[in-house]
Amino acid sequence: MASVKIIGLVVGAVAVATLVVNSTFAEDTRYAAPTTASVPGPTAKARVVRVSAEDFKFDAPDAIPAGLTDFRFLNKGPALHHMQILKLESGKTVDDLRAALRKPGPPPAWVKEVGGPNAPAPGLESNATVMLEPGNYALICFVDLDGPPHFMKGMLQGLRVVPATGLVAPDPTPDVTVTLLDYSYKFSSPIQKGLRTIRVTNEGVQHHEIELVKLAPGASVSDFMKWIAKMEGPPPGKPLGGISGIGTGMSEYFSADFTAGNYALICFLPDTKDGKPHFAHGMVQQFTVN
Numbered sequence: 001m002a003s004v005k006i007i008g009l010v011v012g013a014v015a016v017a018t019l020v021v022n023s024t025f026a027e028d029t030r031y032a033a034p035t036t037a038s039v040p041g042p043t044a045k046a047r048v049v050r051v052s053a054e055d056f057k058f059d060a061p062d063a064i065p066a067g068l069t070d071f072r073f074l075n076k077g078p079a080l081h082h083m084q085i086l087k088l089e090s091g092k093t094v095d096d097l098r099a100a101l102r103k104p105g106p107p108p109a110w111v112k113e114v115g116g117p118n119a120p121a122p123g124l125e126s127n128a129t130v131m132l133e134p135g136n137y138a139l140i141c142f143v144d145l146d147g148p149p150h151f152m153k154g155m156l157q158g159l160r161v162v163p164a165t166g167l168v169a170p171d172p173t174p175d176v177t178v179t180l181l182d183y184s185y186k187f188s189s190p191i192q193k194g195l196r197t198i199r200v201t202n203e204g205v206q207h208h209e210i211e212l213v214k215l216a217p218g219a220s221v222s223d224f225m226k227w228i229a230k231m232e233g234p235p236p237g238k239p240l241g242g243i244s245g246i247g248t249g250m251s252e253y254f255s256a257d258f259t260a261g262n263y264a265l266i267c268f269l270p271d272t273k274d275g276k277p278h279f280a281h282g283m284v285q286q287f288t289v290n
């Protein structure tokens with residue numbers, strides 16, 4: 001037993017040393033091609049990665065291992081923020097993305113929306129469990145309720161996902177699946193009170209998101225949408241999170257602690273045909289948790 005412990009300690013020390021070297025390396029080569037350098041391998045559970053946001057920056061790692069990743073996203077506020085993850089294909093970098101975003105119209109084909117935690121109210125934490133392949137990614141905040149989109153104020157940075165070996169974490173077991181369609185939400189079954197894991201699958205042709213809102217007692221989702229348009233007075237609901245934009249065919253997970261009351265799911269993403277937000281096409285749904 002004793003010798004096993006010693007070996008464990010030595011292995012642990014090597015792992016710590018490797019991590020230190022690797023984080024230095026990651027800073028110096030922020031947008032370099034993925035490397036197999038020794039970031040710890042995946043575990044049998046989703047790896048938890050904590051990110052926080054404030055006006056107007058993300059506090060997030062530069063590099064993480066590939067695999068099933070449970071992002072916990074704390075909004076330190078005071079504004080509303082989300083964390084949209086974009087995969088940058090064809091060797092493109094965050095600088096290429098920055099240049100592309102200066103041009104009007106839809107993003108280039110090498111930008112792939114891979115979800116991420118949607119916006120929690122200031123002081124709250126949201127989450128998203130995402131399967132990440134190695135490659136270059138960007139973390140971006142598109143929230144523009146208070147003026148220009150936040151990425152223009154600094155909320156855009158790179159995330160390098162490096163290859164990892166080891167155990168493959170199985171997908172979470174969902175309580176309910178919510179299917180995204182053009183333009184509606186379909187529930188596999190009603191959401192019950194308590195901490196629930198929701199699988200979100202996009203079967204639409206377009207990109208979609210879920211912004212989950214707990215409505216204030218007596219308020220409806222149309223009260224909330226009216227408030228969003230002007231942002232005057234106290235909000236008739238509280239954003240809790242959900243899943244940021246995902247492309248067609250993709251699935252992702254989030255969890256939330258549901259209490260009795262009314263909730264809403266809203267898609268704010270622009271339509272690829274007319275540019276209007278999807279809620280204007282009917283992609284907004286109220287539901288009740290008993």
Ligand SMILES: [Cu+2]
Nearest residue numbers: 208209267278
């Ligand atoms: Cu949508």
